[in-house]
């Protein structure tokens with residue numbers, strides 16, 4: 413059995429069927445049709461404002477589609493975030509008055525005791541062990557007692573990943589997780605995320621503005637863009653996945669895609685300038 417026949421017979425973890433997203437008259441995304449198998453790492457790239465975060469939020473369950481359906485394991489996507497999906501944002505959001513360990517524990521405590529966010533006795537001990545394990549997995553075991561303001565940017569992003577992983581999600585959503593980091597630290601984070609992806613068998617969706625990051629980390633790249641633009645009514649058409657590229661481990665970004673994305677960005681800013689004149 414080759415890879416493509418596996419793909420055909422296995423239930424996708426995510427199915428996006430004829431999905432549109434509109435805010436009033438503003439069509440953000442139109443007619444998305446995509447299947448994702450468990451274990452894929454999808455990098456999502458595209459111009460600013462084309463709807464990447466909106467798509468991620470629909471996968472998280474904090475936004476609903478205007479039309480069409482999104483299925484998780486063949487069932488309608490739960491309309492609220494749950495433990496299946498963990499998310500990491502670019503901007504770090506830990507509680508400043510809790511140390512790293514307590515911040516990681518908090519997610520699991522809220523999952524176990526949604527009203528109080530506090531768990532006691534043996535369950536708490538177990539959560540603490542799990543949190544320490546997560547901090548170790550992201551290389552922060554030695555910083556468990558430090559507070560967020562005592563951590564570097566890279567360490568804070570590691571903490572955010574540990575927070576997302578404590579609930580053992582099968583799907584990890586990353587919204588430009590490394591955008592604010594220095595290049596050296598970014599490289600360390602790339603290594604970490606690749607290892608976590610493989611070791612934990614995660615399915616990952618990652619938004620990035622860095623094309624080479626998208627191509628080097630992902631097993632698949634989605635390029636989101638508007639195939640049709642009406643200069644008089646920029647909000648009339650939504651973005652679609654204009655390229656869906658399956659990558660193998662050694663495949664680099666095709667230069668034609670880079671050129672195309674640059675051309676589209678230039679064309680778009682020219683349209684925007686014209687409409688503002």
Ligand SMILES: Nc1ncnc2c1ncn2[C@@H]1O[C@H](COP(=O)(O)OP(=O)(O)OP(=O)(O)O)[C@@H](O)[C@H]1O
Nearest residue numbers: 435438440458459460461462463464465466467619
């Ligand atoms: N809650 C909302 N209400 C109305 N419009 C919204 C809402 N959320 C997003 N939009 C609009 O949807 C479009 C897509 O936004 P989105 O944040 O998904 O883009 P993006 O590709 O992630 O952008 P960036 O790369 O700059 O983060 C934008 O025009 C934005 O203004």
